[in-house]
Amino acid sequence: MSFPALLERNVRKFGTRPAYREKEYGIWQSWTWSEAAEEIETFSLGLLALGVEEGEFVAIVGRNRPYFYWSMVAAQSVGAIPVPVYQDSAAEEMAYVMDHCGARFAVVEDQEQVDKIIEIQDSLTEFEHMIYIDPRGLRKYDHTKLHRFGEVQETGREKRSELISELEARKAKLTYDSTCVMLYTSGTTGKPKGVVLSNRNIIEASKSSSEFDNLRHTEEVLAYLPMAWVGDFIFSIGQAYWCGFCVNCPESPETMQTDLREIGPTYYFAPPRVFETQLTNVMIRMEDASRFKQALFHHFMEHARKVGPDILDKKPVSAWDKFWYRVGHLFVYGPLKDTLGFSRVRVGYTAGEAIGPEIFEFYRSLGINLKQLYGQTEASVFITLQPDGEVRSDTVGVAAPGVEIRIADSGEVFYRSPGTFEEYYKNPESTASTKDPEGWVATGDAGYFDEATGHLKIIDRAKDVGKMADGQLFAPKYVENKLKFFPNILEAVVFGNGREKCTAFINIDMSAVGNWAERNNIGYASYQELAGHPRVLETIREHVEEVNRSLADDPMLAHCQVHRFLVLHKELDADDGEMTRTRKVRRNIISEKFDDLLTALYDGSDEIFTTTEVTYEDGRKGSISATLKIMDAEVVPVETQKVAAE
Template identity: 35%
Template sequence: MSAPSFPELTLSQMLREHALRSPGRTAVRQKDFGIWNPISWKDYFERAADVGHGYRTLGLAAGGHVAVLSENRIEWVLAQLGAGLVGAVTIGVYPTSPASEVAYVLEHADAEVIVCEDQEQVDKVMEVRGQLPLLKRIVVVETKGMRNYPADLVVSFAALEEAGAAHRAQNPGLVEEALAGQSLADTALMIYTSGSTGKPKGAMLTYGNIRAQAVAVIEKLGLGPNTTHLSYLPLCHVAEQMTTLMAPVYLGSQINFGESIRTVQEDLREVAPSMFLGVPRIWEKLHSSIHIRMLETGGVRRRLFEWAYAACEPFAETPRHERTLAEKLRYGVSYLLVFRALQNYVGLRRADVAMTGAAPISPRIVRFFRTIGVRLVEVYGATETSGVALGQKLDRLDPGSVGEPIVDIEARVGDDGELILRGPTVFKGYYKNDEATAATIRDGWLHTGDVVSVTDGQYRIVDRLKDIMITAGGKNLSPSEIENTVKGSPYIKECIVIGEAKKYVSALIQIDYETVGKWAEENRIAYTNFRNLAENPAVRDLIDAEIAEANSQLAQVSHIRRFHLLTKELDHDDDEVTATMKVRRANIQKKYADEIAGLYSAA
């Protein structure tokens, strides 16, 4: 498929184009109280324009900074697109972030207006108000409990739109004037990195970056105007920006917002999207959910699933058009008897393509979904590449690879095996951090910090350059390869490998509470809470067997010899994981130093 041809327009200009060309076509659906409410392209543009004018009434000038602190919903994208229509820049903040992290991002980003979802998020901002000298106003979407907040500081989103509509009537040419002066070189968006090894950095993406990413992801995945998508991953993450705003606004395709992050599985079944993006943790949860369902179904159904899976796994990665007649028949029978119900259960029966990216994933999980008929492709990208930089195609699913470069991106293997990239999706730089920008973009090449290997044009991510471990015996190890092999087990949620300067590899293991809990119930093992379950000798035996299975798939030097079961779940609030659930390795190793020492004492 050749790269799609789109006009040289910014995201904001494309929104206006669709409002003019397809005013009545549905752009967005928002679920409220169980009802999916459609919003046309004309209304999408009109409301965004009202929001943009509303910002001007709050004193936000062109080039000003608007932050959004909310779960995904129509108001999130209206806040962003409204900012774009009047020449402002948007910054996303994770709604799960504690007040201290919110304060850092808002202060560093020079946010003048912040759009908050509800009282909980407003309270975080109010708690750190003294650290935010540039903050002019707080806009709140859900006003429940907000009656006694200062009216000169807090305004409702509805009031913002209303004030914007009045301002627009008095200044009808403002949006047209702003769009006429907008170019692809302008900064559109600032996305803060996860900060797994230090303070988050604000990556500046231009409208040109966004357009180039839209072209690339549409070509790579074969998306079209009739593509549908459920938006649920945080919009302050570049992956969801890519699938909720970048591609749909250029394509004119439809996005759907569910009622809550807690209703994702139900919303998926109702929407049955044609395209789906899941980070590895989502695929792990769906895999565990199916595993629990199989435990609950009992004898005959479970055996039928096991038969169908064993029959179809050998050709899971073979493109459909290359399968033999016998394989097509085998899959057809398995689909009718088992896989169709499972696809309906996870809401992906109509998905033409599904993606996994943002972090490494167990090959076992990927193969599982491909076997049951979910067309899952692995992609690689980063905030600094505006989204996807490498990706598989459906007609070539090499296990363990992340495919080849997207349209217009050059990829090269640099020193120490590091992946370096050049092209129009490479970001503008880090906000207020020229030193980090110069260290990351050198001679026009983006240094990703990821070690890769290349076989027959297909790239494979080995690990982060800084995470490669060297054992006491001088062997180089990839912790993520070991960790993701272990996390292929439905009973293991997290694995943190220890091995730097050690005689052998060990690990801290966090069980999957829901799956292990169901296993315990099936085996009549009583427990009361997470700690009680993790400390049960039978559970340790279960995990021991799962690690032995993982070890059988790894080289001898990578085998986990000893492990410690964590007695609590890793928590963002405890500074153990980032908002995107990336493990803060340094913090973990410091916090669990005694447990790690115990893994090497009396060995």
């Protein structure tokens, strides 16, 4: 079985149903499964005409568009392997991926991506042909090895009679063990690794997860997450082809919220930051609303928090509470879900980071079936899932169908499943250290099974879990996630491994804090100026102290309270190497880059002057300087039992 074979099945079963939609120039365009199959076939024939060989890698670079999803299945159809690349990658990041896999062909979106590859092509020893979709700005470029997507398809149509037998022969060779896709890890600790996933991996994971949540061909999804991320590949290709549902592509990131409302997806995935941002925007709008609307909102939301999750889980609720919940749905919950674009969501998922319990319960109280999953690229996403009626904010659920999980003595989580990756490309050492001969994969995460529920709890990245100077457990991610639950805090990086106390770097959220500043007539000219404002620093101090009080109630992590912090003068940025493209913090790089700030947090300084190199959007380098105020936070005294450091 393969995706070209699933495409043929979907043409037979769902030929006239929509397979793809894309909004362009404000108008939704639609392709049925039959029309999509024709687009894919003509592009496949065009790839054959260009000389694509079996086993070669085809780089895919751009935002979510039907053309790129067609390109991936077309590459598979000719026996090649698609390699999606993050579209916002810097040129050197793109060069590493394309050189590592030896891509001879690339399908890109527009002039920006063409220019990036032209800039690096001299370092790519095997690269030859580039195919682009948007022709704007490219008319005067040398088209010897540069081809428009439509022209490749036209060549495929013209040469169909001579190439169709070769195409069918190559598709016939595809098996369950053929390579389906190669996806690169985010590279939090080093160079990204190419994760080789077979048809078996992706299709089995898609099949079991679709059956778990009863996904059907009538679902609608919005494809807006990076195509180089395994989640998008599973949702927009794996599950879409297995179930036969429609994939909708927004016009741009700027119109995503509008497009989300217009589509009204029934199956939706977003990382916690998206849900946090949407809730922040809701609260900002409510702060600007009339007193009557504010009172109405808060009254009914209080009732929703009390009974909404129970109603969603079909647990007993009094008739009176149900009545008032229906009234709340009429005046608050329904209009709010329409505004968010969630009016039709039947199954929603979040993953990647822990989501704040308050945020998680807010959406569930509205009647949105939001759940958590735990997964990784090497697992074809799914390691755990949350069954309906067993959804909790503090766990990530039970083992997904077909997945086995065990916890090592060290606390690290291991799994094996049909979705387990084949290998890291050109990296047998990393493959051997991650996956043992019996197929058990080390996740790199520390966790345990909750005795009461049997659900898995993830504490932190195993490499980040350490010991304080007195031997107590240090789990920075747990503390960071608690800090990020506040709308004013965008990112947090906590330090304390091997030290007597914990400290933190914090980034403010410009949309939330900026709105507060405008409502309070506080002028500011930049992120740096707003981040250093005394009232902003006091607000962040209040948040840190609230987290400290919460941590004090947890015997395992009470000693991880944050004693001192500073608000950084710049936002952590993937372009500056401080985060991955999936917005995961590169802790070691940050501690090295801001070593002077970290030293000041521990040496008792009240402030520090610093200069930091930054990368502008056009790739130019520059620097910014600032004097940062170091803040002390009140901690709750706790009796700790010292543990001998191992």
